[in-house]
Amino acid sequence: MDxxxxxEMGMCFGVRDALKVVDAIRDPxxxxxxxxxxxxxxxxxxxxxxxxxxSPEGDREFPAPTPLVLITAHGVSDAERRRLxxxxxxxxxxxCPLVRRVHEAARALEAxxxxxxxxGKPGHVEVRGVVEDLGRCDVIGAxxxxxxxxxxxxxxxxxxxxxxDVVDEACDRxxxxxxxxxxRLVDTVCxxxxxxxxxxxxxxxxxxxxxxxxxxxxxNTRRLVDLCRQHRTPAHQVESxxxxxxGWFAGVDTVGLTAGTSTLDESIDEVHRALxxxxxxxxxxx
Numbered sequence: 097m098d099x100x101x102x103x104e105m106g107m108c109f110g111v112r113d114a115l116k117v118v119d120a121i122r123d124p125x126x127x128x129x130x131x132x133x134x135x136x137x138x139x140x141x142x143x144x145x146x147x148x149x150x151s152p153e154g155d156r157e158f159p160a161p162t163p164l165v166l167i168t169a170h171g172v173s174d175a176e177r178r179r180l181x182x183x184x185x186x187x188x189x190x191x192c193p194l195v196r197r198v199h200e201a202a203r204a205l206e207a208x209x210x211x212x213x214x215x216g217k218p219g220h221v222e223v224r225g226v227v228e229d230l231g232r233c234d235v236i237g238a239x240x241x242x243x244x245x246x247x248x249x250x251x252x253x254x255x256x257x258x259x260x261d262v263v264d265e266a267c268d269r270x271x272x273x274x275x276x277x278x279x280r281l282v283d284t285v286c287x288x289x290x291x292x293x294x295x296x297x298x299x300x301x302x303x304x305x306x307x308x309x310x311x312x313x314x315x316n317t318r319r320l321v322d323l324c325r326q327h328r329t330p331a332h333q334v335e336s337x338x339x340x341x342x343g344w345f346a347g348v349d350t351v352g353l354t355a356g357t358s359t360l361d362e363s364i365d366e367v368h369r370a371l372x373x374x375x376x377x378x379x380x381x382x
Contacts, residue, residue, distance in 0.1 A: 097375030102354035104295035108288035110192030114169040128160035134358035135314035171195040173228035201282040205251025216255025242269040256286040257316035303352035305330040310356030317356030337370035
């Protein structure tokens with residue numbers, strides 16, 4: 097069984113930069129990470145082992161027990177920053193600059209008098225951070241959630257990790273259902289997401305199945321899996337090599353390998369080696 101790696105996969109610069117911020121902290125015991133630094137269980141375990149505290153990602157009211165709070169790559173609202181500062185916390189900011197761009201674009205559209213539509217996963221930490229700074233906002237997870245809006249001035253932004261085809265479909269439906277509206281789109285899907293999606297489409301033409309390495313709660317990892325299935329290619333999401341099942345690859349001659357933007361290089365290499373071992377066992381059993 098041959099293993100082909102996607103040309104673009106794994107950690108984006110926003111995640112690498114966030115990890116560099118953490119590595120530069122001399123005393124982890126003084127720092128609470130405000131949620132998950134990145135959606136990667138290996139990283140989360142290592143940070144806990146190093147002495148960092150971590151607030152529950154779903155509970156923004158959780159009182160940080162340390163004097164310093166680290167804002168994760170997913171960012172938070174300005175309102176949340178003010179709340180933390182009012183509680184006397186010093187902030188260490190590891191927000192991805194492309195996430196900051198979504199915040200800025202959404203606020204600018206609202207300042208123009210537009211009703212903001214955010215194409216993204218409802219409830220996702222990045223989405224919550226953007227929405228909390230807006231007076232009104234509709235979050236659109238898929239095209240079938242689009243409706244006719246009361247406002248005749250609409251502004252559209254996107255969660256950074258949304259698949260471009262999902263964004264295009266939602267935008268088309270917004271225009272169809274709101275033909276008289278003045279609509280302005282600021283496309284904030286990040287370039288790493290676009291590159292990984294394109295690489296996946298290229299990979300799908302050459303393989304019988306795909307393994308996607310990434311955290312279970314990673315939105316961009318899950319979207320890569322969805323893309324495979326949309327093209328009728330079997331896809332298996334794993335967090336580590338121990339999740340692989342040899343039976344998945346019965347009758348598979350070529351398997352593709354890709355990974356989400358918060359996946360460590362070492363995890364990808366570990367899964368690659370395990371897939372090669374599975375291929376060797378298959379040949380030995382023939």
